[in-house]
Each structure stands twice: as C-alpha cells, then as structure tokens.
Amino acid sequence: MGVGIKVEHLNAWFGKTQALHDINIAIASNHCTAVIGPSGCGKSTFVRCLNRMHETIPDAKAAGKVEIGEMDVYNGTSAVSIRRRIGMVFQKPNPFPTMSIYDNVASGLKLNGFRDRKRTDEIVERSLKYAALWEEVKDTMHKKSGAGLSGGQQQRLCIARALAVEPQVLLMDEPCSALDPISTGKIEELIFQLKEKFTIVIVTHNMQQASRVAEFTGFFLLGKLIEFDKTEKIFTTPSDKRTEDYITGRFG
C-alpha cells in the first residue's frame, strides 16, 4: 500500500542558487499527483528531494521536513534506506545495459541482499506484469539485454525494476518525455493501475498528461509552489493568475 507524503518548509539549493523556496504540500496516498511548470521551475528538484537524490549532485543541498509515511526523510533516516522504499523512474530510460532483462528487474532485490531464487522469480514476473511488459519479454528475458528493447519497453522495464522492491511511493520524473505517443499511452494506462498499490508523484511537461492521469496537480514557478489543488480545479478554475496564464499557454 502507498503512503502519504507531507512536505513542510522544504528549501533546496544548487551551490548558492536557491532552487526551491519554502515548499509546503501534502500528497495523498494511493493517488497520482502531477507536478507541472515551465522548464527550470524546480519541479524535478522537488521530486528528487523526496528521495534525497537531489543531494547526490555535487554542491546541491536541501533542508526542511519531508515525511513519507512514518519516515522522516531529512531527520534520522539514512538516504540509502529511504531510496529503498521509494521507487524512481527517470526521464531517460536507463536500464543496465550489461544485465539481462531479468537481472535488471532483480537488481534492486540483489542490492538489498535478497537471495531466494524462487521468490525472486515470482517477484520478477509480478513486477514485469505490473509494468505490462511480461507478455513481450517472458521468453527472452534471460538472454536479452535490457538495452536491446525499444525506448518504451525500456521505460516500462525501468518501472518494473523500481516496483520489484515494493516501494511505497513511485516518483516519476518526466517518464514519457523521450517516448512516442503509443508508448506514452501505455505508461499512462499503467499509472492508472499502479495507483491502487502505490502513491505516485509524476513530473510532467505535458499538461494533457497531467489532466489525464492525476487527481491532484501542483504548479511550480521559479522554485515556488504557486498552486496545489484538485486537477480539475487547476485546469478549469485556477485561483492564481499565474497558473491560469501557464495552463492557457500565455507563457512557458
């Protein structure tokens, strides 16, 4: 089951440049929340702060309170153990090219010291089914490299890899921006089904995508969270002028 996320007074920096200013947001469990905004508005940084990937960039730092379920992300929990419970899918599909499809999905389990062969088989199958990739790869998954798949399949493989460790939250950082419309459709369909089991936060450039998959949408601008509300409200009657300008295409 997914868990909710509570963010209070989150600030983030790249060196001396502040990328996020005092973000407060409460993300509902087992729903999909979209984060939209123009390029450079801090939406990716925000998502990367949730699993502490932000701080892996040299000179980047973050401060504030982030609670994911019972975990206090910036206080008393190690970054490694947080990332084990939060899956992440990146903009560019990044399967491990030297591993087979099967090993790609099992890689998270292996890293966590999971050695049970039979259970691993089950989990890999289940994860590939979650990611709607099972039918396409079940015969070749031991032989074929993860890099031998098409772009859309690679991205679904990355989703399967993230889901294999049974995370509570799935973060998606523009997961469809490198994909064609058909693959995008498949991934969106997937998000719909995955909501039942995971809390999903998706960063997207594509406002139609946000309106299709997300119940809640947050609009970021210049490192600030301008508005956060139900998706219909954001796209029909936003309460902030800047949100309206953005979604009607007046800038960005």
Place this chain on the structure above:
Amino acid sequence: MANHALGAPHVSGPQPTEKTLVVVETSAQSAPLVQVGGNEWPDRVFSWTMLLCGLSVLAIVALIIVELVTKSNLSWHAFGWRFFVQSDWDPVNDQYGALPFVYGTIVSSVLALVLAVPLAIGVAVFITEMCPRWLKGPLAFTTELLAAIPSVIYGLWAIFVLVPLLREYVQPWLAKYWGWTGLFEGPPYGIGMLAAGIILAIMVVPIVSSMTREVMTAVPQQQREAVLALGATRWEMIRVGVLRNARAGILGGIILGLGRALGETMAVTMVIGNRPEIAKSLFAPGYTMASVIANEFSEATGDVYLSALVEVGLALFLVTIIVNILAQFLVWSVTRGTPARANG
C-alpha cells in the same frame, strides 16, 4: 522561390522589387561566383602524399618482420621448435633454448598485472567518483606523469630504493610467513623476479588507470542515478553502475598495460638478475626476452648466437602484436557504441 515569398505583397507592392530580383538572377547565371571543375592537381598531390604516409607505416612493420625472419633463419633451422621449449642457453657450445626468457617475460608481466590492476582501478575509482574537486586535477596529472618518466630512471630508483627495501624488510617477512607456498624461498637478494614485477607494476599503473578513468567517465550519469535510486550505497553504485558498465574498456586498458610490461627492457634488465634459469621462487633471479637481447647483442660473436637472439626478438614481437590486436578488439567493442553509450 523569391517570387513565392513575395507572392502576397507583390500584388499591391511596388513593381521595382520584382525587377531587381530578376536582374540578380540573370547576373548569377552569366558569371558564377564559384567555378565548378577546373584545377584538381593540388587535391591529387594531397591525396598521394597522405597515401604515402599511410603506407609508410605498413612498410616499416613489414621491413621489421622481414628482417627478424631472415636474420633468425639460421637459428630456426638449427633448433626448430625446440628453441622455444629448451631451457639451456649456452653460447660457448652454441646451444640455445629461449624458454627461460619466455618464462621470465611472462611471469614478470603477469606479476606486474596482479600488483598493478587493483591499484590502478582503485586510483581511477578514487579520481572519478570520490575525489574532492581540488585534488582531481593534480592527482590525474601526477598519474599521467608516472607514464612519462624514462624507464632507466625507474631502474635506478629500483636499484637504490626498491631492492634494498625488498632485501631488508619485505623478503624476510614474505619468507617467514608465506615461504610455505614455495613462491618466496631462497636467499633474499633483493634483485630478482619480484623486484622486476614490482617495478613493472609501477610502470603499468598509469596506463591501466588512465584508461579505466576514461571509460568510467564515459559511463552516463543516468546509470549512476538508476543504481542510487534503488537504494544502493556508494560502493554498490560504483560496482553495479560504473565498473560493470566499463568492464570491457577496463579490460582493454589492462591488455595495453600487459603490452607495455612484456616489452619493457631497461628497468627490468637493471633489477631482474639476468640469469637464464627457471625457478619457482620469485626471489630467484630471472631473465626476460627484451633483457637478453639488450644485454647480449653487442657481444654475440657467432652467427648462430646472433641468429638466436634475433629469434628471441621475433618471439617477443609476435607476442606483443597478438596482445595489441586483442586490445584493439576490446577497445573497439567498447567504443563501437555499447548500450551504455547509446543510453547516454
């Protein structure tokens, strides 16, 4: 085309615009700015010159091979394949077997790799993944510098620093605790196979480490992030996300290092002891193919003696060529656009 662009305004627009355009077009037709065809001989000279440059490399290699084969003919006829499996090297009785040299070359090189590869990979991992930024440049530069030191300097350093150290401290300790393996027996001279292996290792480290560093840097950042996001520690990230993706390139670097170790002459000659014997102990003196040629060429009086030395050279040449071809294949398989790069 120009008329098209002007299509809309030109209905109401002024006539002169169209006229000027027409004039420009006709003038362009009557006197082209750039001549087509014409003088081609500079290009021909250029291509012939470049062809000559390219062929000269092939010619040099061919000449070396011809020279080695013809000059070693005498020895080849006298000993045949026995030359490579016999171990007595006796210039007085004109009996030559190159096995101790082949053995010495291979053992000293393999020993060098065993010592150098972990160190070199460690250096590369530290520089690319963990080093504070201010230290990165100086450290990388110093590693490269190691490759630029002439080998005779390494030899001198080995004689005055490394050999006494081995004799006084390292070898007694090895003999005491690891003597039972049989690899560390006999009197600790300092000079010998172990010293040669260590000095070769120091010379090989910069080659392996700079190659490793390059392929590690080429691994896309997304691969590192993918592993980190799965909840990997830094070491796991380096192992799964970086080293695993770079392994073919690292292998290429190791083989280039092996090529260097096989052919190295000066530093090895100065410390290996130069005795054509095959001994199990690494403390014992040995001899390599390159060293025997350098040491004995000037005093080789008989024709068969000279021919035997050339045959040793031929053997060394072949081994080095094989190693280099292997390295080229490996490096090529990395740069050809492995999935790792396609992803980047």
